[in-house]
Amino acid sequence: MSDSSPQPQSLHQRILNDIQQLILTGAWQPGHKIPVEHELMKQYNCSRMTVSKVLTQLAHARMIERRRKSGSFVSRPHSQSAVLTIPDIKTEVAALGMPYSFEVLHKVRRRASAEERELLGFERAVSVLEIECRHLAGERPxxxxxxxxxxxxxPEAAKETFEETAPGAWLLQRVPWTLAEHRIRATGAEARSAKLLGIERGAAVLTIERTTRSAQSTAITFVRLIYPGDQHELVATFSPERVGRSAQ
Amino acid sequence: MSDSSPQPQSLHQRILNDIQQLILTGAWQPGHKIPVEHELMKQYNCSRMTVSKVLTQLAHARMIERRRKSGSFVSRPHSQSAVLTIPDIKTEVAALGMPYSFEVLHKVRRRASAEERELLGFERAVSVLEIECRHLAGERPxxxxxxxxxxxxxPEAAKETFEETAPGAWLLQRVPWTLAEHRIRATGAEARSAKLLGIERGAAVLTIERTTRSAQSTAITFVRLIYPGDQHELVATFSPERVGRSAQ
DNA sequence: CGATTCATTATGCCTATACATTAACGTTTA
DNA sequence: TAAACGTTAATGTATAGGCATAATGAATCG
Incomplete structure (x- = not known):
């Protein structure tokens, strides 16, 4: 699992990895001054552009800070952060090695209520499609x-039955690039979700709410996903976001 | 709040933003072929290095895929993903405008049990420090x-009292660059946490478990953070990770 | 007719150079 | 002594070109 790339790939990557290593291992603590471009140039016997590119990338990844005339410095980590991937539910179930299925419980077209307009970030009246689905892993909700x-x-959503493809996946195909905002909470299950998930009322459930917007920041969809608490686990990885991604 | 940068900054940024816009708005759907470098060169009346740099950045951000001879193509979004920031608890409380405090409830040095070695990813016996803390916002747990x-x-942790600085913050100062793995769950509070958080047994709590490793992948610490479910909300933002960060 | 070779094309990576911008520092001047 | 000024070291941005590599298609040869 540990980086087992045989050829050390491009010069770029090598320099970048070197510096990244020094920072990650703590050999270069926050505040440490990184050799100036001309020094790195000599060290690696390469042109300035090359080292500059590397340092720029590191700066983008916020691992270093660059100040004119003074030089570049290892930056202080901002706080704990992680890259959290919330996969498609189908994929998620498949990862558990269970057969996936879903059912549409409810589907109405109507005007958004005041509260719903709030969720979607709208002032005016909008017409929305309300859908409720249940996703199953085997027989289990x-x-x-x-x-x-x-x-x-x-607008095409109005005509869609969502019998083949679940709404989430369908939307992702249709409007592929989106910005999203997630809110994750633990709550007690209220009557309806408890019944549908086959758990007791008040049992802990993990609630993920997501508002998805297109780039022009028009809201596309709002979704609330409710998982039985103890069955489901969200997994997130990494603190310092990887800069050079070599092997996939 | 919306990007109100007056000067369109560097040529770089302009090209990058242009292309990014086209992809994000969906004008260029996944699979769409991006003009080859020479065309972009002509289009923007600039050198090849400049457009190459832009495309390289986009490729790093996984918005496009580059194939030799064939050209560059808009890539298919992998799945829903988000950047989740789990801030320092002190910061988190401060953000709520509440006075922060914490207390150390328990602190022992001992050998790790088999289960704990598992959590930390160790085979051999290791000596660990076990700490339990309660963080307060005002009077409220x-x-x-x-x-x-x-x-x-x-090893320095053995001598530390953690009266000034909470263990999390203390460790972050000491071992600044780490990799972490998070697991997020909703569970019912068991007796001890319920009592300490002033909630009922079985009430929903949000549990975040994190294993922190240094770059050499030696485990540094394992922490379980238990939040009263309905009070706390984790917020995560963005799907396509931003490439160009202009105004800080 | 099929296999090999070869040129073309487009990306990937790098060098060398240039000028712009900024901020720290030292020097001069009021 | 302090403000004004110039110098210079560092990064920031861009140009122009180079060789390497991989895929594609066309030309050539057995």
């Missing part, structure tokens, strides 16, 4: 999904 | 922290 789709943004 | 520190990795 895996997740309860409550979704609102902004029909102004995705 | 905010978070219950259970922590193990690997004393082989951070």
């Amino acid at each position: 895996f997740c309860f999904e409550q979704r609102l789709i902004n029909l102004e943004a995705v | 905010f978070c219950f922290e259970q922590r193990l520190i690997n004393l082989e990795a951070v």
Whole structure:
């Protein structure tokens, strides 16, 4: 699992890895001054552009800070951060080695209520599609999904039955590049979700709420995913975001 | 709040933003072929290095894929992903505008049990420091922290009282650059945490477990943070990670 | 007719150079 | 002594070109 790339790839990568290593291992503590470009140039016997590119990348990744005339310095880590991937539910179930299925419980087209407009970040009236789904891993309820789709943004959704493809996956195909905001909470299950998930009322559930916007910041969809608490686990990895991604 | 940078900054940024926009808005769908470097060169009346740099950055951010001879293509989004920042608890409380405090409830040095060695990813016997803390926002319990520190990795921890600085912050100062793995769950509070958080047994709590490793992948610490479920909310942002960060 | 070779094309990576911008520092001047 | 000024070391941005590599298609040869 540990970086077992045989050829040390490009000069770029080598310099970048070297410096990154020094920082990650703590050999260069926060505040440490990184050799100036001309020194690195001599050290690696390369041109300035090359080292500059490397340092720029590191700066983008916020591992170093660059100050004109003074030089570059190892920056102080901002706080604990992680890259959290919330996969498609189908993928998630598949990863457990269980057969996946889902059912649409409810589907209505209507005007958004005041509260819903708030969630979607709208002032005006909008027409939305409300969908409720249940996702199953084998026979077992895996997740309860409550979704609102902004029909102004995705009018085709009105005609879709969502029998083949679940709303989430369908939307991802249709509007591939989106910005999203997530809120993750633990709550006690209220009556409806408890029943649908086959758990007791008040049992702990993990709730993930996501508002998805297109780049122009029009809200596309709002979704609330409710997972039985003790069954499900969100896994996130990494603190310092990887800069050079060599082997996938 | 929306990007109100007056001068369109560098040529770099402009090209990058242009292309990014086209992808994010969906004008260029996944699979779309991006103009070859020579075309972009002509289009922006600049040198090849400049466009190459831009495309390289986009490739790093995984928004495009580059194939020799074939050209560059808009890549398919992998799945929903987000950048989740789990801040320092002190910062978190401060953000709520509440006075922060914490207390050390328990602190023992001992050998790690088999189960704990598992958590830390150790085969051999190791000596650990076990600490339990309670974090408060005002008078209200905010978070219950259970922590193990690997004393082989951070021997100084044995002498530390953790009265000034909470263990999390203390460690971050000491071993600044780390990799971490997070697991997030919703569970019912068991007796001890319920009592300490002033909630009922079985009430929903948000549990975040984190194993922190240094770059050489030696485990530094394992921590379990338990938050009262309905009070606390984890917020995560962004799907496509931002490439160009202009205004800090 | 099929296999090999070869040129073309487009990316990947690097060098060398240039000028712009900034900020720290030292020197001069009021 | 302090403000004003110039110098210079560092980064920031860009140009122009080079060789390497991989895929594709066309030309050539057995």
